[in-house]
Amino acid sequence: MSVPIKLNLKNYRIMSLTAFSRDILMSTDDSILPPEDTLSEAMYNNVKLDYYFNNLSKSHEQSSVDDQTNQLIVSSAPKSEESPVLEWKLLRTLAGAHQGWIRAIALDEITNKWYVTGSADSTIKIWDFENNSLKAVLTGHVLGVRSLCISKRHPYLFSGGEDKSLRCWDLERSNSDAGCQIRSYHGHLGGVYTIGLHPELDVLFSGGKDCVVRVWDIRSRVEAMTLLGHTNDITSIQTDYSDPQVITSSMDGTIRLWDLRKSKTELLITNHSKSIRSMKSHPKEATFISGDSNGEIKQWLLPKGELLNEFGTSQLSPNQRDNSRIINSLAINPVTNTLFSGYDDGKLEFYNYASGSLQQSGQSPSLAGPEQSAIYASTFDMSGLRLLTCHGDKSIRIWGTSY
Incomplete structure (x- = not known):
């Protein structure tokens, strides 16, 4: 009988990969709960919610003064020098x-050593970034996996899937006989296409x-909580610790900035x-x-949602635009500021x-064949030197740079 490994949170991401010794990991065990977190309980009380949000803002205020100043400078004025x-x-x-x-990819931003992908084949795969080897296959979804978040x-x-479910996987329990799926969340009436985690609270968003x-x-x-307003599929959820804490986009052509308190x-x-x-969101x-299905890319300033810039076909006159330029995925390089x-x-574009x-x-x-050429998901690694793209031809592609 195997004994689950107890890992320190500081290095669980590195050690969990070496602990993946089984090819297929399965579980229906919902009995294990994480430690209590008073922050998550604040979601049930607006007074507490205000208290925690205000205190979180204050705690970040002193440590991020320089960062906030830089954000304002970068956002409100054009840069004098182009990124390399x-x-x-x-x-x-x-x-x-x-x-x-x-259809989905997520990188472990703490170690930059592994990433996960989700597919229409209903599986989630964990990959070692150094040698591109497969470390584990997670099964549990009965239809395609559309979204992932670490x-x-x-x-x-x-993970979120076409089977209308959200699932939580505990990577510290990778070698447990029960597997590492510890709970699932049910309530959606259709496929779950996007998920996001609040950076400070134990709160998960899905659409x-x-x-x-x-x-x-x-x-x-x-x-x-339930946030109503969109009239078509929700395609992306972005979160932040400061207001607006949740931003969503939809096939209805709109973006909504949400007030969680109301x-x-x-x-x-x-x-x-x-x-x-x-x-x-910019990191x-x-x-x-x-980005939309007309090839238009728009850049917005927070917290008020002012339009800053337009890329792609937005820069062309209406008679020059190619209406077939459907944008499926966007990624921002955290080092070079490349979009x-x-x-x-299957087309790729890189913008300053x-x-x-x-x-x-x-x-x-x-x-x-050309009908399977779509790029569905993408992410830069934390060094800014590698780009991962996920495709309709069932492949993952790794791109690198040179000056």
Whole structure:
């Protein structure tokens, strides 16, 4: 009988990979709960919620004064110098990484040593970034996996799927006989296409086919709040510790900035003319980016949602635009400030995030014909030197740079 490994939270991510000795990990055990967290309980009381949010803001105020000043400078004025221009080249293709379209990817930002992918084949796979070897396969979803999120506060991986479920996986229990799935969350009436974790509270956000944003207490699995307003599939959820703490995009062509205390929309953005497929918050600035099925990319300033810049076909006249330029995925390089845009036809584009200038474009060849060339998900690693893209031809591609 194997004994579950007890890991220190500081190094669980590194050690958990070496502990993955089983090829398939399964579990239906919902009995194990994480330690109590008074922050998550604040979601049930607006007075407490205000207290914790205000104190969190104050605690970050002193430690982030320089960062906040830089954010304002970066966001309100154009930069005088362009970020270094990198030439991106394909380094490796992991052909047949899954048995279906690969729709989701998440990188462990703490160690930068491993990442996870989710596929239409209903599996989640954990990969070693150093040698691109497969470390584990997580099963439990009965339909395709559409979204993934790795917690920075706990050794947890969260996943959302076409089967309408959200699942939580404890990576410290990878070698347990019961497996590492410790709980599931049920309430959605359609597929779960996007999930997000609050950076300070034990709160999980999810959205998808049923057009509703659901707010979950991770510990109790209770649906603490429901955010209504979107009229079509919800495609992306971005979170922050400061207001607005939740931003969502939808196939209805709108972006909503939410007031969690009032459980309602604080600001509705309607500048996009087509459905919004992807949205991404900047890792260092108070800005975010959104891309739609018309190839338009728009940059926004927080917290008020002012339009800062427009990239892609937004820079072209209406008669020059190619309406087939569907943007499926956006990623922001945390080091070089490069914006990546991945398209439904397999095209890749790299922009300077500050100026909006196009730095490089290319085509990712499909391994299974042009109808399977779509880029569905992407992420830069924390060094800024590698880009991971997930494709409709069941492959993962790793791109590298050179000056």
